[in-house]
Amino acid sequence: MLNTLFLKVGQRGQTGEPLAGLAELGLRERQTARNQDLMREGDRSASVTLLTNGLAARYRLLSSGRRQITTLLVPGDFLDLSSLLVRGRDFGVVSLSPCRIVTFEHDQLRKLCESSISATMLLWQETVVEAAIQREWLVSMGRRTAKGQMAHLICELRVRLAAVGRGENASFHLPLTQTELADVVGLSPVHVNRILKELRRDGLVAWSNYVIRILDWERLAEIGEFNAAYLTAGPVEASANGASAKTPDNAQQAAGR
């Protein structure tokens, strides 16, 4: 139940051990269909949900009907950790594939945090890494070319998915419609189609049946100016943190840098 979370934390050179207690706290592990609204904007909740399998997204809807996906959630990601600290939710969450999720009640989580500072730090770190990913998206949308943005996104997903054991060699499953992809990158579906065509033409990726195969990692990372450090950077080496500062592992090698 916690293995993807542990894998992710492990990739940063840490042990998820302090969070082991979560195993007993998880309520029901649920299975959802694709395209389900897992959470609606504006709700308050008394629990936090962890995605253990599948792909999901945080999004915002504007009055024009336009949608912006602000976060892609992969196994091991919390859908709404922020609800533990701030009331009200400024985003909705939708499943982009059939998903499996577990929920933890705020009260339980808070007890865990009170009893273990290293557990708190690990959870806080999740928020920090998420923010780094969002910053990277901001750079993509603002200053990268559409092609660079797509290239960067593919690189990011490859690393994040590989970290939790999804995808082998240079290919991974990404059950995203071109229209959904458009909502991720903030472009129109037609333009996304154009960009993908270019990436394929240039021999950078193969993309069919929702499986992406990266054909030329080097060039893809170059076009997207991708540097995996923000995903794989471990914690500060600190005695107080209970964390070891191992060298980043194979996932990073695969990721090139």
Place this chain on the structure above:
Amino acid sequence: MLNTLFLKVGQRGQTGEPLAGLAELGLRERQTARNQDLMREGDRSASVTLLTNGLAARYRLLSSGRRQITTLLVPGDFLDLSSLLVRGRDFGVVSLSPCRIVTFEHDQLRKLCESSISATMLLWQETVVEAAIQREWLVSMGRRTAKGQMAHLICELRVRLAAVGRGENASFHLPLTQTELADVVGLSPVHVNRILKELRRDGLVAWSNYVIRILDWERLAEIGEFNAAYLTAGPVEASANGASAKTPDNAQQAAGR
């Protein structure tokens, strides 16, 4: 030294009390000039810095020379809280006006966190609110019109600055060049100029000498689809949190809705 931080936390209906200990931990309070590089991308640090006065920004530089500002920092904001949890920095920080800053060493901060769970939660909350602001920017860049994006940004800054006592009535000081503004919204300087012209023509804002006066808050908020909840939402009402859930104060009223 901590008053802006306290004001900000207070606006969310909480007391900054648990962080009072910081007052003795702050090292040298420094004054910087405008346009100084306060931190460079890639550095590691052993301390966290709080902005106590002035305006600063986190940014990323691409190889093409293009710059994207990913966060605008106002008094009461930490420049690099994330360094406490993750090594390596994926952004630079530049002062956009003369600034005053205080730094706190990681070791000291960690001790504070270990001794007080509510202090930890308050700091974590800072990260969470920052992430919410970034999500909002993502929505702006991806799915709002350029005009809506500018409108939203102005609303956001008005609320954030008012919260820390900067700006009165509906006007505030924003020492941002149009070129810098372009790096915030991800547009070209020329286009930023066009948008500002429109906003002025429509009687929404007056903008001169780096002072913005909002002439029609209602319409500005409507155009930007601005809802201050993500900035003013307090914590979850929780016994464990030591936080009181007061009704949001006047700053929010001023912010409309």
Place this chain on the structure above:
DNA sequence: AGAAAAGACTAACAAATGTGAAGGCAGGCC
């Protein structure tokens, strides 16, 4: 199996945004 729906792809055109260049104004500097 057949019908319906969803998704990928393309084309032609429209709108938004970027680029390069220039003029004007103000403040800082000698």
Place this chain on the structure above:
DNA sequence: GGCCTGCCTTCACATTTGTTAGTCTTTTCT
């Protein structure tokens, strides 16, 4: 006082991106 420099502003034009709409294929539903 005069000269630089930085910034705002505008223009003309190039490029990117969006829109609308249509065809084709695949999947889903009955």
